Amino acid sequence: MPDQELVTAPAADESGRVEKAASAAGRGPSRAARLLDSGAGRNLGLVAVLVLLCVVGVSTADTFATTSNLLTILTSASIIGVITVGVTFVIIGGGIDLSVGKVMALASVWATTVATQSYGPWVMIFCALAVGAGAGLVNGLLIAYGRIVPFIVTLAMLITAQGLAERISGRRSQIVVDPVIAGIANTRLLGIPLLVYIFAAVVALGWVLLNRTTFGRRTFAIGGNPEAARLAGLDVKRHTIALYVLSGLCCGIAAIMIASLTTTGSSTHGTLYELDAIAAVIIGGTLLTGGRGTLIGSILGVLVFTTITNLFVLNNLATEVQNIAKGVIIVVAVLIQTRAQRTST
Amino acid sequence: MSDSSALARRGFLVGALGVGAALTTACTSNAAAPTAAGTNTAPAAGDNAEPGTPVTIGFSAPAADHGWIAAIAANAQAQAGQYPDVTLEAVNPTNDITQQIAAVETLINQGVDALVILPNDGSQLTSLGRRAMDAGIPVINLDRIFDSPLAYRTWIGGDNYGMGVSAGTYIGTRLREAGVANPIIGEIAGIDNLPLTQARSQGFSDALASFGFAVGPRQAADFTAQGGQRVTANLLQAAPQLDAVWNHDDDQGIGVLAAITQAGRSEFFMVGGAGSANAMREIKADTSVLKATVTYSPTMASSAMALARLVAQNRGMGDLVEKEVPTSITLASATITKENVDTYLPLGFES
Numbered sequence: 001m002p003d004q005e006l007v008t009a010p011a012a013d014e015s016g017r018v019e020k021a022a023s024a025a026g027r028g029p030s031r032a033a034r035l036l037d038s039g040a041g042r043n044l045g046l047v048a049v050l051v052l053l054c055v056v057g058v059s060t061a062d063t064f065a066t067t068s069n070l071l072t073i074l075t076s077a078s079i080i081g082v083i084t085v086g087v088t089f090v091i092i093g094g095g096i097d098l099s100v101g102k103v104m105a106l107a108s109v110w111a112t113t114v115a116t117q118s119y120g121p122w123v124m125i126f127c128a129l130a131v132g133a134g135a136g137l138v139n140g141l142l143i144a145y146g147r148i149v150p151f152i153v154t155l156a157m158l159i160t161a162q163g164l165a166e167r168i169s170g171r172r173s174q175i176v177v178d179p180v181i182a183g184i185a186n187t188r189l190l191g192i193p194l195l196v197y198i199f200a201a202v203v204a205l206g207w208v209l210l211n212r213t214t215f216g217r218r219t220f221a222i223g224g225n226p227e228a229a230r231l232a233g234l235d236v237k238r239h240t241i242a243l244y245v246l247s248g249l250c251c252g253i254a255a256i257m258i259a260s261l262t263t264t265g266s267s268t269h270g271t272l273y274e275l276d277a278i279a280a281v282i283i284g285g286t287l288l289t290g291g292r293g294t295l296i297g298s299i300l301g302v303l304v305f306t307t308i309t310n311l312f313v314l315n316n317l318a319t320e321v322q323n324i325a326k327g328v329i330i331v332v333a334v335l336i337q338t339r340a341q342r343t344s345t
Numbered sequence: 346m347s348d349s350s351a352l353a354r355r356g357f358l359v360g361a362l363g364v365g366a367a368l369t370t371a372c373t374s375n376a377a378a379p380t381a382a383g384t385n386t387a388p389a390a391g392d393n394a395e396p397g398t399p400v401t402i403g404f405s406a407p408a409a410d411h412g413w414i415a416a417i418a419a420n421a422q423a424q425a426g427q428y429p430d431v432t433l434e435a436v437n438p439t440n441d442i443t444q445q446i447a448a449v450e451t452l453i454n455q456g457v458d459a460l461v462i463l464p465n466d467g468s469q470l471t472s473l474g475r476r477a478m479d480a481g482i483p484v485i486n487l488d489r490i491f492d493s494p495l496a497y498r499t500w501i502g503g504d505n506y507g508m509g510v511s512a513g514t515y516i517g518t519r520l521r522e523a524g525v526a527n528p529i530i531g532e533i534a535g536i537d538n539l540p541l542t543q544a545r546s547q548g549f550s551d552a553l554a555s556f557g558f559a560v561g562p563r564q565a566a567d568f569t570a571q572g573g574q575r576v577t578a579n580l581l582q583a584a585p586q587l588d589a590v591w592n593h594d595d596d597q598g599i600g601v602l603a604a605i606t607q608a609g610r611s612e613f614f615m616v617g618g619a620g621s622a623n624a625m626r627e628i629k630a631d632t633s634v635l636k637a638t639v640t641y642s643p644t645m646a647s648s649a650m651a652l653a654r655l656v657a658q659n660r661g662m663g664d665l666v667e668k669e670v671p672t673s674i675t676l677a678s679a680t681i682t683k684e685n686v687d688t689y690l691p692l693g694f695e696s
Contacts, residue, residue: 061583068608069582075607076575171409173570173599173696175623185607193607261574261607262600264696268410268569313579319537319565 046284046300049329053307061314069310071193075185077306078199079257080276081299085206086250087277088298092210093243094223094290095150099139099157100251100277101270106161107131107255111181112174112265121180128259129252135161136248140241158274165267173264184260195257202253207295219243224291280305283334304329384416384423385644385692387651390663396430397658402650403452405445406463406487408438411568412596413619416643416694417463417487424647431654442469453477459498459657461649463487471496483656487649489541498656500673501649503641505541507678509548511639512591512616515680517556519614519636520588528588529561531613533576533601535593537565545593545618561587566597573600578608587613595621595638596696602627605634620681622693629686637682643694645676 057064083100090097110116111128135157142153176182187194210216222229222236230236259265278288280301286293308329312322388394402425409415418438425433434457436448442465452460453476460477464470467489474484474496486497520528532549535542542565550560562584566572573592581587581604592601595617605615617624617638624638652670655661661668681689 063582063585066582072578072582072608076578166410171415172412173596175599175696185603258571261603262570263603264570264599266570269571271567271569271571309575310579310582313562313564313576314583316562316564316583 043285043294043297043300046297046304049304049332050300050307053304053311057307057311057314061311064311064314067191069314071191071196073303073306073310074196074199075193075261076309077302078193078195079254079261080273080280080306081199081302082202082250082254082257083270083273084277084280084298084302085202085295086247087274088281088284088286088293088295089206089210089219090150090243090247091278091281091286091288092223092290092293093219093240094226095143095240095243096154096278096288097139097244097247098151098154098274099135099161100247101273102158102161102165103132103135103248103251103270104255104258104273105267105269105271106135106165106168107252108259108265108269109165109169109174109267110265111255112176112259113168114174117176117178121178124178124181124259125256128255129249132248132250132252132255133245134248135251136245137241139248140244143244144237144240162267169265169267171267173266173268176259176263176265181256181260182263184257185263195261198253198257202250203295203299210295215239215242220291222290276305279330283330384419384647386420386424386427386647388427389651389654393655393660393663396428397654397660399430399432400458400654400657401432401434401455402653402657403449403455403457403460403482404433404435404462404650405449405452405460406438406646407445407465408440410440412621412694412696413594413641413643414438417646420643420646421461421650424650428654430658431650433650440465442466446470446473449473449477453480453482457482459483459485459653461485461487461646461653463646464489464491467491483653485649485653485656487646494672498672499652499670501645501652501676502674503645503676504678505544505641506548507675508593508618508639508641509545509550509591510552511548511678511680512618512637513549513552513555515616515637515639515682516589516591517553517558520558521556525588528558529584529586530558531580531584531587531590532560532563533573533580533590533592533597534563534565535568535597542593549591566600568594568597570597570600570603573597574604575600577601577604581605581608581610589613590615590634591618592616593618595619595624598624598635599696602633602635610634620679620689620693621696622690623696625681625686625690625693628681628683629690631683637680640676640679640681640689640692642676642692644692648674 063069083104087097087100107128110131111124116124116127139153139157142148143150184194189197210219218234218239222234222239226236258269281298282288284294284297284301286298308326404421406418407414409418422433422435425431434452434455436452439445445465449462460482462470462474462484471492474486474491475493477484478496478498483498484496486500488502490500490502491497516530530553532546534546553559562580564576564580566576590613592598592615598617611634613634614636615634617635618641620638620640620642624635627633627635628637656670662670
């Protein structure tokens with residue numbers, strides 16, 4: 001009875017929050033509280049952190065506010081950003097995907113083998129997407145029908161993908177000779193790198209899918225309470241598989257992007273991306289338990305991390321200082337975030 | 346006339362080449378044809394070419410996640426394959442120190458005749474090296490050095506400080522010739538926690554200081570193409586004008602060069618590190634900012650295997666006066682430029 005899903009799936013804004021029963025008691029939330037409770041309101045904390053970082057940037061480095069530097073930040077954010085879109089879906093749907101970094105590495109390796117490159121760029125792109133989606137499908141099937149917890153399945157996929165990537169590449173960087181793929185990272189439209197457009201397109205499509213379609217509403221419903229969703233007639237298993245395929249597909253897109261940006265396919269790509277993506281999702285305000293979250297928050301999270309890295313390199317700070325500061329900033333961002341949420345409720 | 350000098354002269358006359366000399370042959374002639382893709386071996390020469398007592402050599406190295414480490418394993422295997430009197434017992438490569446300890450312990454228990462070990466971390470494997478030596482198994486310590494000389498019979502490795510000196514000297518000389526007064530010199534290091542990175546950086550800044558120059562923007566990447574791209578993209582923003590850059594590692598350098606191309610920068614020249622084949626091809630083509638690289642050659646693994654055989658068979662090195670293999674051999678870090686790249690290209694390892 002698929003049509004019933006539409007009726008039973010609760011109306012949700014980007015946060016997936018259902019209108020509270022408070023109105024039943026005769027008192028709706030105040031206008032200010034409603035504003036703060038909107039997606040934008042909850043992301044205020046992150047916006048504040050970003051603004052703060054920009055202020056620090058402008059006051060410590062002459063080149064921070066230049067167009068080319070801002071485009072460098074956006075380009076750096078684009079690959080982990082695309083991956084984070086997929087991870088956000090999976091986490092809102094109540095799962096976790098630890099395999100993203102190495103699935104991307106595997107897809108990049110597959111797409112850049114000599115054999116694949118000799119068939120040209122479209123075959124390379126197809127291979128990357130197929131490997132990404134295929135890995136996602138395996139994850140989804142094992143989780144939905146194998147009834148293994150997502151943490152274990154995707155951890156196993158991480159290790160397997162790493163091994164496969166090493167085996168296929170012979171543990172060597174496979175250099176991209178195809179001019180089309182190599183050219184993606186060098187192409188600019190209206191002065192903006194093509195990679196940034198790809199990132200923006202993935203975010204826009206992801207936002208529409210999450211907030212304006214039945215698929216998105218079902219994702220929130222299943223993440224919030226899978227049993228209730230099942231009783232309400234949703235095909236939870238099929239939807240779970242779709243979420244992991246989506247995440248894998250994002251890895252495939254990211255694989256082509258990183259192959260172009262670094263001009264290599266390599267088993268070392270994407271190391272710790274799973275943690276970076278999850279960190280961005282969490283500081284973006286998405287609940288790790290699922291059912292609630294925003295895509296824009298995750299993207300802001302990615303931008304915060306990328307800006308920090310940029311800021312530190314501009315000021316020529318050592319890696320260990322960068323790591324300490326990153327840790328502190330994660331905590332501060334989440335503190336501001338939770339405070340903003342508390343005042344809004 | 347003492348035996349040793351007679352030996353030495355004969356060695357010289359017949360061109361009996363020790364490992365180091367054999368390597369030179371490999372550099373300058375086609376005598377040592379690579380036995381497998383991307384590997385370099387040296388034929389046993391002179392008296393040492395004669396088959397000796399059959400020996401079993403155990404080999405343990407980190408898992409390859411990098412072209413250089415991959416070349417280390419391939420070279421060791423290929424060199425061992427050159428000797429009819431050597432049986433190689435290679436244990437599975439791993440990046441987990443506890444697994445490497447377990448694997449080497451197995452080799453010790455098997456009673457191999459010699460061990461060639463490239464430890465994940467020299468300090469953490471020192472006590473194990475000591476145990477092998479105590480058990481009468483000579484250990485050839487490859488590259489990352491053990492804490493105690495009691496833990497190895499012979500150490501052979503590259504010269505990290507020397508790499509920095511070579512890179513700094515090339516950059517300093519070139520900039521001085523160009524008459525640049527206050528150059529901005531960037532440095533993209535490997536992993537900062539590693540002693541080898543610190544030694545490379547120290548050598549680099551010492552060499553630059555002798556020209557009156559200093560390192561400007563300096564950032565560490567992580568020996569990967571991805572890290573090299575990310576760090577360089579940001580570093581180029583930090584420095585709108587550069588005169589020279591030293592990148593510690595050619596594997597990482599693929600990403601570094603990609604970032605430089607993407608930023609459309611070409612006002613400076615770059616020096617690489619380690620001597621990968623693709624970096625050498627890039628230098629030869631002379632179409633990018635990469636003008637030189639300083640070697641840290643994985644052929645040291647072939648040499649280590651040859652040394653292990655000699656040590657296990659109680660032989661010396663042909664054209665040295667000594668009757669025994671020395672305790673320490675440091676490879677020189679050569680500077681490869683367009684002028685001499687053809688000489689070194691056969692030694693390059695594929696990233």
